[in-house]
Amino acid sequence: MKFETLAIHGGEEITGPHKPVVQPITMSTTFEHHEGSLIYSRANNPNRMALEKLLADLEMGKAAAAFSSGNAAGMAIFQALPLGSHMVAPSDMYHGLKKQLVELFKDRLEVTFTDLSDPENLEKALQPNTELLWIETPSNPMLKISDIKVLSDMAKDNEVRVVCDNTFATPVFQNPLQLGADMVMHSATKYFGGHSDVLGGALVTKVVDDFWQDVVNVQQTGGAVLSPFDCYMLIRSIKTLAYRMKGHAEHAGMIASFLDQHPQVENVFYPGLTNHPSHEVAKKQMTGFGGILSFLVKGNPNDADKLISNLKYYTNATSLGGVESLIERRAAVEGPNTKTPQNLIRLSVGLEHLDDLLSDLDQAFQTIG
Missing domain, CATH: 3.90.1150.10 (Aspartate Aminotransferase, domain 1)
Structure with a gap:
């Protein structure tokens, strides 16, 4: 399917005898035990499953995780990093996530903030314990552009994982996973929601590996998940x-x-x-x-x-x-x-x-x- 068709039809998991055109909202917090059943809505929910599949498909990834906000999505990455890890991030990084790194993770992670619109700055910032490169392009609020492929290639040469904040561009205009990034982050509050009435965040991964499982564990065990109603609203909005x-x-x-x-x-x-x-x-x-x-x-x-x-x-x-x-x-x-x-x-x-x-x-x- 082309993008527009996928956005309209990819977010509907229709079940039940009446076959509604739009997937109903499943508000239940718990589910009857049987083989293959869901257990508890914090771990999974039909509306969240539909949204996560849609987001993964739109970003051409393998899996997605939906969160209660963009900040919660970004924090799940930081929480999944090993204690004492070093990461490189843009100097004009979105201030909410930068505030997390400077204040909440100051004793857990080392961070070098640098201007990633110049790839040479990444080379200077890399350290032996660098685990993560965070790219934000276009950046907020200076609209700086970082070369995703060039930076990702440099990171891979040093066995560094790459996450790209794709909120401003959306998968309509930019596909970081196709340019070398390992994961994509979104504040779904913004263009995915599109009507200033839904708070949400999302991560999409190229590969389902151990690190991704750690991120999903943060999502499900930490509990900063998106409600069924908000998942429904995002699927509705993504159609346009x-x-x-x-x-x-x-x-x-x-x-x-x-x-x-x-x-x-x-x-x-x-x-x-x-x-x-x-x-x-x-x-x-x-x-x-x-x-x-x-x-x-x-x-x-x-x-x-x-x-x-x-x-x-x-x-x-x-x-x-x-x-x-x-x-x-x-x-x-x-x-x-x-x-x-x-x-x-x-x-x-x-x-x-x-x-x-x-x-x-x-x-x-x-x-x-």
Whole structure:
């Protein structure tokens, strides 16, 4: 099946005599004992089984594990690493997972944060006890691009496992497992959910090995699993993922071009722009450039805040990937230790009419001119 067909038909495991078109929600927490039966919903559930099979197929992997949030999914990887392991991660890694490594795992794991858009930095960061390379591309919020194949080849030469956060690109535009990554991570809250109403996370593996079994053990024994209802909601939303992503990317490209020419914008970070420093790498490994962009407003943080406050169709809110456009001054959200520029605005481009989105930005810029 092609991607669009798989997204619609791959997430339904129909049972029962009435053959509903949409798989019902199985809310039961426990199941009658018999040969081959499920036991307890924390360990497995029909809706979660259907979602995990769908996610594995979409990412062209062997198996998937669904979690109660993206942070829970990432944490399962960190928990499965041997005590004292070293890992390499991007310096502009999503702040929620970076906060885990810096605060929760500071006595368990060694971490080197470096700019992975330059592969030479990985070579410098590797140590004898390096167990994991974490790639995030495009990155949040600087939209840096890392060459998945080049980095994965370098990691494999040093027997280092590779996990790629594919949240921004989704499997619609990028397939890290086909480029050498061992596992893919998603905040399913974002584009998989697509409507700002589901919290979830996911991991997909290329190979079902001992490490994967350790991750699944963290999922099932730790218990940070996705509820049957949320699994149902994600399967529902994924049916339109391919078409939503095409709309998000088309709008983001036009808005990035508008901002790139605007006299009150210092810089635009979007891999679809030909002046992006890693545009050629992005073209090589992506079939579309996604719906997220960031830009620097000329002026101070107050100017950025004023711009945001005068927008009508962009909601000043955290998160991304919904059908509605969201905008925020990212440093204000990340806290006092952030390395994100104070005048940087991150924009999750929604599916409103493009003319409305452009005219809204234009009038808001006039208020700070």
